[in-house]
Amino acid sequence: MSTVMIRATVRNESVGELETAVGKMFAAIEREGPDGVRYASCKLPDGVTFVVFLSLDDPQNNPLTAIPEFLEFQNGLRGWIAGPPTPEPLTVLGSYRLF
Template sequence: MPTQIIRYRVADQEKAEENVRLVRDVFAELARERPGGITYQSYRLDDGLTFVHVVTTDDLQILMRFEAFLAFTKTLGQRLDGVPHREEATPIGFFDGHLRS
């Protein structure tokens, strides 16, 4: 399955907190619905304004079925400081040996 890494920076701390809330809403909906065929991770970097999302799926349209993801993307442009950078990546290995919050 193809993996995409998306990295972007938001304009300020207020927008960063809004971004965190919206991303957590996406993960809460994904946890409830449990869609197959996708792995999705999101990180906030040490500067507090930069975010990285790692998505592995054959069908990115999976995310478009979720209200929380649509809400996240609808207002993303208003939060951004610059243009998101998207790259394709080739997975080499994956280990999930710890609990998530």
């Protein structure tokens, strides 16, 4: 299993557009119900910093890439974020229904 946290700062004027895209993407993920993935997106209190948690049972096979709305979201990130995202691998020590 591979688990990563990704932090990104979004341009203030892009927050609404990004939140709409996140909703669309997660609706598609719920609809498709891919196995082997746990995925969450969170906004921090500053209103422009977003944190994503992604856990894949098989890091060589991300089932999200088969969902068009996920790919559309990934392509939109280039225009929404203020700088490069920072991915950080995590070691899960304990989890209840998250990882």
